[in-house]
Amino acid sequence: xxxxxxxxxxxxxxxxxxxxxxxxxxxxxxxxxxxxxxxxxxxxxxxxxxxxxxxxxxxxxxxxxxxxxxxxxxxxxxxxxxxxxxxxxxxxxxxxxxxxxxxxxxxxxxxxxxxxxxxxxxxxxxxxxxxxxxxxxxxxxxxxxxxxxxxxxxxxxxxxxxxxxxxxxxxxxxxxxxxxxxxxxxxxxxxxxxxxxxxxxxxxxxxxxxxxxxxxxxxxxxxxxxxxxxxxxxxxxxxxxxxxxxxxxxxxxxxxxxxxxxxxxxxxxxxxxxxxxxxxxxxxxxxxxxxxxxxxxxxxxxxxxxxxxxxxxxxxxxxxxxxxxxxxxxxxxxxxxxxxxxxxxxxxxxxxxxx
Ligand code: KG4
Ligand code: ZN
Numbered sequence: 260x261x262x263x264x265x266x267x268x269x270x271x272x273x274x275x276x277x278x279x280x281x282x283x284x285x286x287x288x289x290x291x292x293x294x295x296x297x298x299x300x301x302x303x304x305x306x307x308x309x310x311x312x313x314x315x316x317x318x319x320x321x322x323x324x325x326x327x328x329x330x331x332x333x334x335x336x337x338x339x340x341x342x343x344x345x346x347x348x349x350x351x352x353x354x355x356x357x358x359x360x361x362x363x364x365x366x367x368x369x370x371x372x373x374x375x376x377x378x379x380x381x382x383x384x385x386x387x388x389x390x391x392x393x394x395x396x397x398x399x400x401x402x403x404x405x406x407x408x409x410x411x412x413x414x415x416x417x418x419x420x421x422x423x424x425x426x427x428x429x430x431x432x433x434x435x436x437x438x439x440x441x442x443x444x445x446x447x448x449x450x451x452x453x454x455x456x457x458x459x460x461x462x463x464x465x466x467x468x469x470x471x472x473x474x475x476x477x478x479x480x481x482x483x484x485x486x487x488x489x490x491x492x493x494x495x496x497x498x499x500x501x502x503x504x505x506x507x508x509x510x511x512x513x514x515x516x517x518x519x520x521x522x523x524x525x526x527x528x529x530x531x532x533x534x535x536x537x538x539x540x541x542x543x544x545x546x547x548x549x550x551x552x553x554x555x556x557x558x559x560x561x562x563x564x565x566x567x568x569x570x571x572x573x574x575x576x577x578x579x580x581x582x583x584x585x586x587x588x589x590x591x592x593x594x595x596x597x598x599x600x601x602x603x604x605x606x607x608x609x610x611x612x613x614x
Pocket of ligand 2: 374378398399543544575576
């Protein structure tokens with residue numbers, strides 16, 4: 260008899276995306292629905308109460324839609340995976356309560372997924388990347404370099420001492436009056452820069468931590484430097500200046516990420532000298548940025564290691580990554596009980612101790 264591939268339903272509600280997806284064991288994405296909440300645009304940042312209410316309003320419909328799209332019913336699913344943290348707790352609770360209800364009513368296993376583990380393992384949904392690989396995780400709330408040694412096994416090499424890279428993008432966009440979320444807006448505006456050399460000379464920006472030992476990051480000085488520049492400009496910023504500032508800003512972020520990642524590559528290669536297929540993986544929302552990807556690709560070539568990035572729509576928050584992390588856990592028998600708590604903070608390395 261032909262073996263039927265396992266199917267996992269994934270739910271993601273930890274920030275401002277309400278997302279539901281269904282993946283199969285053989286890596287088919289049967290449904291991948293992402294509803295980006297527009298309610299926050301007015302405030303230039305995510306408002307937790309509004310986010311939680313919006314998740315509540317949409318989650319049931321999205322689950323039904325995902326089943327409908329994949330032609331499945333609850334009885335066809337093998338497990339439900341859900342983000343149990345870290346994130347905005349009201350939203351996380353909405354997702355977790357929904358998943359627990361599905362698990363309880365339909366008698367299927369629950370898998371509590373760490374959102375960061377979702378980002379960390381996404382690449383294995385679209386490519387064959389063996390453990391251990393080096394991961395640069397750059398999102399709105401996190402900026403870390405880790406060695407992914409296995410499911411639930413993470414060794415952190417460096418982290419940010421202050422802000423995350425995505426936060427710096429969002430802040431820069433806000434200062435320049437660009438739309439929210441800031442990352443894509445800054446990237447788009449930087450494309451209008453017709454003279455990169457002029458941009459770097461007119462608006463030089465710092466590159467904190469570059470050249471220092473270790474793999475830690477810092478972005479607050481860069482953010483403050485952008486503010487100082489913008490404060491000196493007229494209220495209505497000239498479009499050419501805005502494009503130049505965005506280019507200079509992206510250039511600095513790329514320098515920082517490249518320098519820190521280069522340090523991490525050296526550590527990774529010396530910790531795993533026998534690794535036959537060493538890989539550098541980038542994940543998280545900021546990984547959608549093309550200039551940053553190019554820099555990292557270059558670095559991969561320099562050290563003769565494979566550079567892999569998930570497709571753009573799987574870099575920003577989605578539920579396919581949660582369903583996939585659930586699948587990786589299900590295959591190893593790592594399921595959770597219905598009284599699993601939610602965690603507003605939940606460092607990835609703490610999973611290593613638990614598994
Ligand atoms: O992973 P993600 O969707 O959510 C978190 O878990 O934080 O990351 C969101 C962050 C935001 O700060 C957003 O501005 C940034 O990713 N981002 C980008 C781009 N697309 C999203 N940053 C730079 N360039 C982009 N194209
Ligand atoms: Zn994320």
